[in-house]
Amino acid sequence: MTDTLPAMRRRVPWLAATVFAVRSETQAARTIVLDVPGWPGHSAGQHVDVKLTAPDGYSAERSYSLAAPAAGTRLELTVQRVDDGEVSPYLVDELLPMDQLELRGPIGGWFTWHTDEPGPVLLVAGGSGIVPLMAMVRARAVAGSSAPFTLVYSVRGPADEYYAEELRAADIDVRFLHTRTGSPGRRIAAADLPDMVGARVYVCGPTGFVESVSELLLAAGHAPADIRTERFGPSGG
Amino acid sequence: MFVDGNAAAGPLAEALGIDLTTAVVTCAGCGVSGVFAETRVYDQGPGVVARCRSCEAVLIRLVRTATDAWLDLRGARSVRIPLAP
Numbered sequence: 001m002t003d004t005l006p007a008m009r010r011r012v013p014w015l016a017a018t019v020f021a022v023r024s025e026t027q028a029a030r031t032i033v034l035d036v037p038g039w040p041g042h043s044a045g046q047h048v049d050v051k052l053t054a055p056d057g058y059s060a061e062r063s064y065s066l067a068a069p070a071a072g073t074r075l076e077l078t079v080q081r082v083d084d085g086e087v088s089p090y091l092v093d094e095l096l097p098m099d100q101l102e103l104r105g106p107i108g109g110w111f112t113w114h115t116d117e118p119g120p121v122l123l124v125a126g127g128s129g130i131v132p133l134m135a136m137v138r139a140r141a142v143a144g145s146s147a148p149f150t151l152v153y154s155v156r157g158p159a160d161e162y163y164a165e166e167l168r169a170a171d172i173d174v175r176f177l178h179t180r181t182g183s184p185g186r187r188i189a190a191a192d193l194p195d196m197v198g199a200r201v202y203v204c205g206p207t208g209f210v211e212s213v214s215e216l217l218l219a220a221g222h223a224p225a226d227i228r229t230e231r232f233g234p235s236g237g
Numbered sequence: 238m239f240v241d242g243n244a245a246a247g248p249l250a251e252a253l254g255i256d257l258t259t260a261v262v263t264c265a266g267c268g269v270s271g272v273f274a275e276t277r278v279y280d281q282g283p284g285v286v287a288r289c290r291s292c293e294a295v296l297i298r299l300v301r302t303a304t305d306a307w308l309d310l311r312g313a314r315s316v317r318i319p320l321a322p
Contacts, residue, residue: 012250049247108246110258110274207238231241
């Protein structure tokens with residue numbers, strides 16, 4: 001035996017996170033600002049897994065997208081409440097500054113945009129699928145990138161918009177699509193998507209939304225290799 | 238309802254120590270290749286199942302016990318993992 005055995009490969013470890021602040025985005029969603037000592041940094045579009053453990057040892061894990069570039073060891077998640085969920089009602093309604101939770105990440109290198117990429121970029125968000133795309137919008141602003149960005153944000157109505165003021169003030173092309181304010185409600189359609197064939201496209205939202213938008217994009221002539229998607233299901237709870 | 242490989246990236250990184258979302262998986266059934274991020278993932282059962290986007294055959298299964306992660310890769314003819322950062 002020697003005393004220089006190679007270290008075990010370090011897998012993605014659980015890190016202790018302390019809540020620094022919380023702020024409401026809508027009636028059903030809020031942003032949680034966390035301090036995570038040891039945070040290695042992340043790219044726009046990545047997510048984290050959050051683990052909550054009950055006093056009896058039962059634990060539950062959920063994935064949430066990072067909403068902004070990291071500021072040192074400080075990062076932001078935006079969480080939508082799923083009413084019958086196990087985890088999100090606690091995160092949205094009960095979590096307070098100084099509370100602690102466990103977190104691992106950053107996770108996922110595919111659904112990412114890097115600030116040295118010149119664009120153009122088309123972002124298509126369905127509901128809370130805006131969160132990782134907002135991280136891209138914010139990373140672009142922080143980096144001073146001039147990559148042309150267009151965001152199509154499908155959401156039920158104005159009361160359900162996340163980051164509404166910030167998006168309206170951003171120096172990118174933002175198009176809100178309200179699906180439940182008219183009567184009858186409507187779904188995203190070909191005419192809602194700008195003609196940006198050749199752009200890198202990021203689509204995030206519920207599975208049905210992402211499948212619909214992907215079909216529209218392919219029908220409009222976008223190459224499959226230009227389209228990156230992230231689907232979330234009812235599991236978000 | 239399915240999600241996609243992005244949703245399974247955490248448990249797989251826990252087991253393997255790598256980000257699998259950018260890996261190219263070739264289906265043992267139909268031979269179609271694609272990044273793991275774009276596979277169909279079913280994660281509401283006791284484990285995680287990733288299926289081929291083209292033929293829907295099972296590519297990868299992951300089950301975690303209290304002490305171990307069990308990974309069944311027999312549905313993948315190959316898994317090509319980028320080594321560059």
